[in-house]
Amino acid sequence: MSTATAIVKPVMPERHYLNDNYGIRSWLLTKDHKRIAILYLFSISFFFLLGGIFAALIRLHLLTPNGELFQADTYNKLFTMHGVNMVFFFLIPSVPAVLGNFLMPIMVGAKDLAFPKVNLLSWYIYMVGATFSLIAMVSGGVDTGWTFYAPLSSGYLRTHVIAMAVGILFAGFSSIFTGLNFIVTVHRMRAPGMTWGRLPLFVWANYAASLIMILGTPVLAITLILLALERGFHIGIFDPKLGGDPVLFQHMFWFYSHPAVYIMILPGMGVVSEIVTCFSRKRVFGYSFIAFSSIAIAVFGFVVWAHHMFVAGISVYSALVFSLLSYAVAIPSAVKVFNWTATMYKGSVKMDTPMLYAVAFIGLFTIGGLTGLFLAALGLDVHVHDTYFVIAHFHYVMVGGMVTAYMGGLHFWWPKLTGRMYPEAPAKLAAIVTFIGFNLTFFPQFILGYLGMPRRYWAYPPEFQVLNVLSTAGASILSVGFILPLLYFLYSLKYGEVAGDNPWQATGLEWETSSPPPTHNFHQIPVVTKEPYAYGEDAEVPVVH
Amino acid sequence: MSENSHPTPGLYVLILLALVIGTCLTWGIAFVDLGIWNPVVALTIAVIKAVLVILFFMHVHYSNKLTKLTISAGFFWLMIMITMSLSDYLTRSFMLR
Amino acid sequence: MQSNIPIFPEQASSMAAQVDSLYLFLVLITTFFSLLIAILILIFAIKYRRTPERQAEQIHGSTLLEIIWTVIPLGISMVIFVWGAVIYYHMERAPSNPLEIYGVGKQWMWKFQHPNGQREINTLHVPTGRDVKVTMISQDVIHSFFVPAFRVKQDVLPNRYVFTWFRATVPGTYHLFCSQYCGTKHSGMVGDVIVMTPDDYSTWLASGKAEGSLASLGEKAFQQYGCTTCHRPDSGARGPNLQGLFGRPVRLVDNRVVLADDNYIRESILEPNAKVVSGFQSIMPTFRGVVSEDEIIAITEYIKHLAPQEANPLNNRSTPTQIRDSEVPNIQQQNMQQEKQQQENKQQPQKTPQGTRPANPSGKKP
Amino acid sequence: MSTSQTTTTEHHPALAHQFDSMEQQQDASTFGMWVFLLTEIMMFGGLFTAYLIYRLKYYPAFVAGSTSISVGWGFANTLVLIGSSFTMAMAVWAAQKGYRKSQVWLLLATMVLGAAFLGVKAKEYYDKWDECHIPGHVIGKGFNTWGGCSVTNKSLGNIAEEIRDPKHHGNPNIPEGAAEQTARQTEIFFSFYFAMTGLHAFHMVIGLGLLTWLLLRARGGEFGPSYYTPVELGGLYWHFVDIVWIFLFPLLYLISRHQHGV
Numbered sequence A: 001m002s003t004a005t006a007i008v009k010p011v012m013p014e015r016h017y018l019n020d021n022y023g024i025r026s027w028l029l030t031k032d033h034k035r036i037a038i039l040y041l042f043s044i045s046f047f048f049l050l051g052g053i054f055a056a057l058i059r060l061h062l063l064t065p066n067g068e069l070f071q072a073d074t075y076n077k078l079f080t081m082h083g084v085n086m087v088f089f090f091l092i093p094s095v096p097a098v099l100g101n102f103l104m105p106i107m108v109g110a111k112d113l114a115f116p117k118v119n120l121l122s123w124y125i126y127m128v129g130a131t132f133s134l135i136a137m138v139s140g141g142v143d144t145g146w147t148f149y150a151p152l153s154s155g156y157l158r159t160h161v162i163a164m165a166v167g168i169l170f171a172g173f174s175s176i177f178t179g180l181n182f183i184v185t186v187h188r189m190r191a192p193g194m195t196w197g198r199l200p201l202f203v204w205a206n207y208a209a210s211l212i213m214i215l216g217t218p219v220l221a222i223t224l225i226l227l228a229l230e231r232g233f234h235i236g237i238f239d240p241k242l243g244g245d246p247v248l249f250q251h252m253f254w255f256y257s258h259p260a261v262y263i264m265i266l267p268g269m270g271v272v273s274e275i276v277t278c279f280s281r282k283r284v285f286g287y288s289f290i291a292f293s294s295i296a297i298a299v300f301g302f303v304v305w306a307h308h309m310f311v312a313g314i315s316v317y318s319a320l321v322f323s324l325l326s327y328a329v330a331i332p333s334a335v336k337v338f339n340w341t342a343t344m345y346k347g348s349v350k351m352d353t354p355m356l357y358a359v360a361f362i363g364l365f366t367i368g369g370l371t372g373l374f375l376a377a378l379g380l381d382v383h384v385h386d387t388y389f390v391i392a393h394f395h396y397v398m399v400g401g402m403v404t405a406y407m408g409g410l411h412f413w414w415p416k417l418t419g420r421m422y423p424e425a426p427a428k429l430a431a432i433v434t435f436i437g438f439n440l441t442f443f444p445q446f447i448l449g450y451l452g453m454p455r456r457y458w459a460y461p462p463e464f465q466v467l468n469v470l471s472t473a474g475a476s477i478l479s480v481g482f483i484l485p486l487l488y489f490l491y492s493l494k495y496g497e498v499a500g501d502n503p504w505q506a507t508g509l510e511w512e513t514s515s516p517p518p519t520h521n522f523h524q525i526p527v528v529t530k531e532p533y534a535y536g537e538d539a540e541v542p543v544v545h
Numbered sequence B: 001m002s003e004n005s006h007p008t009p010g011l012y013v014l015i016l017l018a019l020v021i022g023t024c025l026t027w028g029i030a031f032v033d034l035g036i037w038n039p040v041v042a043l044t045i046a047v048i049k050a051v052l053v054i055l056f057f058m059h060v061h062y063s064n065k066l067t068k069l070t071i072s073a074g075f076f077w078l079m080i081m082i083t084m085s086l087s088d089y090l091t092r093s094f095m096l097r
Numbered sequence C: 001m002q003s004n005i006p007i008f009p010e011q012a013s014s015m016a017a018q019v020d021s022l023y024l025f026l027v028l029i030t031t032f033f034s035l036l037i038a039i040l041i042l043i044f045a046i047k048y049r050r051t052p053e054r055q056a057e058q059i060h061g062s063t064l065l066e067i068i069w070t071v072i073p074l075g076i077s078m079v080i081f082v083w084g085a086v087i088y089y090h091m092e093r094a095p096s097n098p099l100e101i102y103g104v105g106k107q108w109m110w111k112f113q114h115p116n117g118q119r120e121i122n123t124l125h126v127p128t129g130r131d132v133k134v135t136m137i138s139q140d141v142i143h144s145f146f147v148p149a150f151r152v153k154q155d156v157l158p159n160r161y162v163f164t165w166f167r168a169t170v171p172g173t174y175h176l177f178c179s180q181y182c183g184t185k186h187s188g189m190v191g192d193v194i195v196m197t198p199d200d201y202s203t204w205l206a207s208g209k210a211e212g213s214l215a216s217l218g219e220k221a222f223q224q225y226g227c228t229t230c231h232r233p234d235s236g237a238r239g240p241n242l243q244g245l246f247g248r249p250v251r252l253v254d255n256r257v258v259l260a261d262d263n264y265i266r267e268s269i270l271e272p273n274a275k276v277v278s279g280f281q282s283i284m285p286t287f288r289g290v291v292s293e294d295e296i297i298a299i300t301e302y303i304k305h306l307a308p309q310e311a312n313p314l315n316n317r318s319t320p321t322q323i324r325d326s327e328v329p330n331i332q333q334q335n336m337q338q339e340k341q342q343q344e345n346k347q348q349p350q351k352t353p354q355g356t357r358p359a360n361p362s363g364k365k366p
Numbered sequence D: 001m002s003t004s005q006t007t008t009t010e011h012h013p014a015l016a017h018q019f020d021s022m023e024q025q026q027d028a029s030t031f032g033m034w035v036f037l038l039t040e041i042m043m044f045g046g047l048f049t050a051y052l053i054y055r056l057k058y059y060p061a062f063v064a065g066s067t068s069i070s071v072g073w074g075f076a077n078t079l080v081l082i083g084s085s086f087t088m089a090m091a092v093w094a095a096q097k098g099y100r101k102s103q104v105w106l107l108l109a110t111m112v113l114g115a116a117f118l119g120v121k122a123k124e125y126y127d128k129w130d131e132c133h134i135p136g137h138v139i140g141k142g143f144n145t146w147g148g149c150s151v152t153n154k155s156l157g158n159i160a161e162e163i164r165d166p167k168h169h170g171n172p173n174i175p176e177g178a179a180e181q182t183a184r185q186t187e188i189f190f191s192f193y194f195a196m197t198g199l200h201a202f203h204m205v206i207g208l209g210l211l212t213w214l215l216l217r218a219r220g221g222e223f224g225p226s227y228y229t230p231v232e233l234g235g236l237y238w239h240f241v242d243i244v245w246i247f248l249f250p251l252l253y254l255i256s257r258h259q260h261g262v
């Protein structure tokens, strides 16, 4: 047992979840949520790299206006596979399935998730889905766009749409099972004293995201099933030629996919809440407001979906309602942003790498979110819909927001995951490079979009070239920012400083167990007596085992 | 859950009877012309039957608030999906001219 | 026309300025809040940076502040919502007495038909100063009609007419994009919108080699497909008399009343049984796969022009009463309006180039 | 399904390591099952939404389609399924009380009724196949007389004929062309019919699998007053599938039946 003070050099615990058992079987059949998290970490990193390579090719191609690098079909496949990989196989599982899987049980003081087998199953289902999508990609790719709009996808394209749809279907079920596990765990597995008002905000955020996963994802499943049926058997559900209605597909798709964007941001918001308080050494400002705004976002998020369809031929009255509700969902996000900022006020702020990512998140999410207001404004959306303005908006929230938060969280909890620190200097550099590269990549796209450059364009009018070149330049910087962490994380596994139980002097149950935690998380089930984020009460948190 | 007693076979038989009667009623009424009320009546009976199954066969009557809340949430979300989708289809014909 | 790095697209329609002002307002809001947050973070990060001496001051929150920063964004966003909604309402409302152009989208081209029969592909000529309504349909997948300079966009759906309208203000050549992904050559489904002064426009119209007005093309098709066998103007025909049909309510056998618009006529041709006119048998065969979208448009235009100049359309309909009395005033009003418009058109044929009533396609000679 | 309770630990043999007590375990498992059923509600819900929209759009065709399926079988199947729900509820009760024999018999009865349901369903599907009412034109005989199915025989369920045939409560005044068109639109009805009942039947098959597994364990005497969660969960699932059918029956079989009779 070690005590983490500044003087005593921390040592690795003798036994922990990583060295508890060796061998491939002990990993592939593990029911330990922490190991499953690591399995997820590897799988989604692979898809991030793959999606990143597709992104790099997209940007490279768009250097010139006339589409000189790839054939049009190839380009269409590139952005489709980029979108599908990034959304379904990387971003949706990113924070929940990696950090959430690892931390949720520890944070609520449980020995594991409620259903460890289901958890392992969810990883396997993910892998089955991943295999299908890889098969689809290897055997020629898919060119539907990640939105799979019918009747194009159901009746016109000759690519492997069904395989891809099945892949996404499986990925969807994997996220359903993750969400189910989280919900039951939060309700039924909390340690004594861990009341709802004491749950870490990360848990609240993941809980809210889980609600969306279980209520939204099944609709995506059935939509894809219908799409595959129509494609396979030529029955008329979405194809007007056969009597179907293509707008119905959009309704069903966005019924899931709009709430899904909140699956893609809420967990990130949870990460940021943790980091900001820790590096301000201060209680979070407005705990209950941040917690409830997560739930509010999850609930309101379900009633705004048709804001993706303002020019799709829906009823004007319906459009009005959906636009109005879209603004309702913006308010809880605003509340969060202000509370994070206020948390820094009169804190004791240290700009370590996780904090750099966290403040980058706040800034970029604000821009991304506020440009969402442009899109939700009916008359304005007519102009910017399906242009690069939308592309810029969602990269700001998804890359600037969620990916940044994920990187921040990965740095923050890296010592907990591995027991070792990452090297601080290159990490800071990477954070800054990412920030600069990101803005250079996507800010020009707002202008491009307002100028009217449509998205999913293989070739574009020459007057848009300057901004596109800027964007590509930014992307190359951005990719450096993402490759760096890959290198130093690997390096730190062997050479990183031993972190000790609580390198950040943070509160929260996960910091009270050893780094890396033992297989059953705690040597003794903790009893919670303190409010969350009780910074300052006993500033140097003594470590108890 | 387990702190409460589950229903007895006697109650189950009663529920079974109610369900059978409900089914026969649905079937019978389907052949009477009630105008637009036909589907309404049929679905009302179906809802009643479903509620009986949920409350008694599925023991929800004897369960905690959380379970009740979960189920209500499920149907609430279903209603969101149905009503808001239909809101588009039903108001399209009033398009501005 | 473009400066080096443009920030704004050209404003070439009456709508553009409205959209841009909302945009600027939002840019302002975004800049304000982004800077506010960024500066606050920066200040806090510097002023409250961690030093060995300083302890964080524990503040738990403030309900007052929470209320403030809930209500202010709510207020601002309601302003944005209403503003956006007003513009949208304006965009979605069809103008009265527009110049009507028909468009057909297909993989991967745009086809346009002017009322005088002029057709063009991937170009669209329109005059300035006149409301232009483009009614569109797709032959295959979903496309989207997008003219950035006009700030208009409308998804073009298969099987259903949709429309968009604009009033061009500045002559010039502007991009026309397909903005809904529609397969391989989505990015090639582009064209030019050529905005001309009304004079130039009528010159252009006249110079075209149109085979006759759209309505007359429609008439030809109407005869060619044997519609006349049932839809003869005399009473006692098997089908309803189509004169004066367009724009009027129609009573169906199931007592519903629907408006006879483009979509209704198209449906009547392709799916005659979906809506059967009261007092008739559903004997009309479907013409799905027989007539093309272009021909349907022409036929529709023809039926529109059957609006009888001759007599009161109510008497002219060879049908049992499809229309109840309650609906009559409404219709008469519409007819009066139509007549008034026609007169207007007759009175000033020079001013407005041939548009809605091209039964006499005689563009002004230069 | 949540099978985690089979792991062994120090206390009750069925208590999984992550739980502190059997109570917590049962609570968590039941709640987990409910959350899972929530996802099922939304999944079927998507189909119901789509179904409602098309029913509004193609009402006459939906009437014709609905009339061409056998309300008698549908009715019988509803009763069968309700019966199986009853036996299932009784099985849970027996498990809880620890009546080992009746547990086994009740589970078996549930399975028999479930299988009977699927049997009837198979018969109905076969009839549709025979009558060329399979939507799409990929599988087998295609749809009606348009998908390549060369059935001209009236007795073979040609919907266009039925719409006009007085023997089928049809209206002979409806012209042939009109009837054909409506008949063609019933393809959408059948798409939904097969998608909805198919998904439902798929759930039944899974349910039968679960029941088999429960049956084996019940025979082994695993369930009693202190541990019967798996039976309870199986029951929840089975009842849910029953509820779906309770709605499918009026929605699919009973559209404007009064117009056309049995």
Ligand code: HEA
Residues within 6 Å of the ligand: A147, A261, A262, A264, A265, A307, A308, A326, A327, A329, A330, A331, A333, A334, A335, A337, A365, A366, A367, A368, A369, A370, A372, A373, A375, A376, A377, A381, A384, A385, A386, A390, A393, A394, A397, A398, A401, A402, C029, C033, C037, C072, C073, C074, C076, C077
């Ligand atoms: C993580 C993902 C994510 C998130 C969080 C969001 C958040 C939001 N999105 Fe975005 N969106 C996407 C991902 C996301 N979006 C994607 C992927 C698409 C495109 C899909 C496709 O077509 O391929 C899209 C598209 C999209 C559209 C459709 C555009 C179109 O195709 O025409 C719209 C329209 O309303 C929209 C709106 C919004 C709104 C209002 C929010 C709000 O939740 C934002 C709320 C946040 C804030 C408002 C900022 C913080 C607030 C303040 C600092 C205070 C000041 C606030 C006020 C004055 C109100 N988004």
Ligand code: HEA
Residues within 6 Å of the ligand: A048, A049, A050, A051, A052, A053, A055, A056, A058, A059, A079, A080, A082, A083, A084, A086, A087, A090, A091, A144, A145, A146, A147, A391, A395, A398, A399, A403, A441, A455, A456, A457, A458, A471, A475, A476, A478, A479, A482, A483
């Ligand atoms: C989760 C979401 C996510 C993420 C993280 C990203 C990340 C990026 N995206 Fe993506 N994007 C989408 C989701 C995402 N995107 C979606 C949903 C679409 C819509 C698809 C559609 O229309 O259907 C889209 C579309 C899209 C387009 C529009 C294509 C079009 O409409 O024609 C563009 C263009 O610039 C783009 C660029 C980028 C870039 C430069 C990054 C960068 O941030 C990526 C940076 C990461 C790396 C570069 C990886 C790390 C480095 C390596 C693996 C080394 C190899 C790299 C080099 C050799 C350079 N994206």
Ligand code: CUA
Residues within 6 Å of the ligand: C105, C106, C107, C108, C142, C143, C144, C178, C179, C180, C181, C182, C183, C185, C186, C187, C189
């Ligand atoms: Cu047509 Cu894109």
Ligand SMILES: [Cu+2]
Residues within 6 Å of the ligand: A257, A258, A261, A304, A305, A307, A308
């Ligand atoms: Cu959205």
